[in-house]
Amino acid sequence: MNSNVAPIATGELEDGGAGMSRSSEPENTTLKDEARSRQKMISIRGLKKSFGDAVVYDGFDLDxxxxxxxxxFGPNGCGKSTLINMISGLMPMDAGEVLYDGQTINETKISYVFQNYREALFPWLRSIDNIHxxxxxxxxxxxxxxxRVEQLLADFEVKIDLNAYPYTLSGGQQQTVxxxxxxxxxxxxxxxDEPFSALDFEMTLFMREQIQKIYLKTKTTTLLVSHDLEEAVQLAEKVLLLTRRPTQVAEIVDVDLDWPRTTQITTDTRxxxxxxxxxxxxxxxxxxx
Structure with missing residues (x-):
């Protein structure tokens, strides 16, 4: 397992903008435009993974x-969770390489939210201490x-008793933590990884709204595995559709819909x-x- 990955988050906390400086030289707008146009990528090359005789990935490439x-999203057993587990470093690859804008996973700050929040949170710590x-x-x-925690809670207007222990909170509240x-x-x-599958329908709809709010505020690169196609389309800018095993990319579908996307958007013609x-x-x- 990659040492930079945990059920929580990894990497070094960066200091906020105190280190910014200004130059007296005129700005080179051409260079700035070129920098903006260069799209950072997660590059996957030659990915291979088998479980016994079952070949899940065999030379899988993706940008x-x-x-x-x-x-x-894809057929059952195609290796959706396996894919993000390998990309994140939680599961070893049999062969292949994953680079984040040219850097390895050990040089990249990542976080992972598991399907089973009950096992992911530490029950002996208060919710606020879990976040810390x-x-x-x-x-x-x-x-x-x-x-940092105070700023995070303020940004997302958290209305949960964070002094409570996780097991005293509802499922949605625990997953929010x-x-x-x-x-x-x-x-x-x-x-x-299927973060809402253990929640009831009402709480799932609420959490979809919360995830959108977080994404729109942070613009953090986010990879969601879902068995719910409606959810996959509602939350994403792109839907990665996978084939049956040995798994390849069936299609990448662009979702060009306005944000935020409420439940009502599911009846929109587009x-x-x-x-x-x-x-x-x-x-x-x-x-x-």
Whole structure:
């Protein structure tokens, strides 16, 4: 397992803008435009993974833009969670390479939110201490930890009793704590592995809104694995559709819909058309021999 990955978040907390400086030289607008146009990428090359005789990935290549919300969807058993587990460093690859804008996983700040929030949170710690935990492990001084957590809670208008222990909170509240803990280190990439599957329908709709709010505020590169196609389309800027094993990319669908996307968008004609197209690709792959 990559030493930079935990059920919470990893990497070093960066100091805020005190180090900014100004130059008396005129700005080179051409260079600035070129820098803006250069899209940062997550590059995956030659990925291989087998479990016994079952070959899941065999020479899998993919480029994903950073700074976007990407949903991963495909047939059962195609290796959706396996893919993000390997990209994040939680699971070793048999072969291949993953680079984040040319850097390895050990040089990249990532966070991971698991499906089972009950096992991800530490029950002996108060909710607020769960959020503090990754910063404490990283050796961030208490004053800076307090400042960072206070700012995070203010940014997202958290209305939960964080002095309570996780097991006394509702499922949605516990998963909110998990997500806040994942965000506290200001990650470059956020992985979400079916984060709402254990929640009831009402709480799932609420959490979809919360995830959108977080993404629109931070623009953190986000990879979501979902078994719910409606959810995958509603939350994403791109939907990565996978084939059956050995898994390849079936199609990457651009979701060009306005933000934020409330539940009502699911009846919008454009949304319905996008979902139908994704479903057509899905069934094509399910029926493939």
């Amino acid at each position: 994903l833009p950073q700074g976007q919300f990407i949903s991963v 935990y990754p910063l404490k492990v990283m050796g961030v001084p208490k004053k800076k930890r307090d400042e 998990s997500i806040l803990r994942a965000l506290v280190t200001d990650p470059e990439v956020l992985f979400l 949304f319905v058309d996008l979902k139908r197209h994704c479903l057509d690709v899905f069934w094509r792959e399910v029926k493939a021999t």
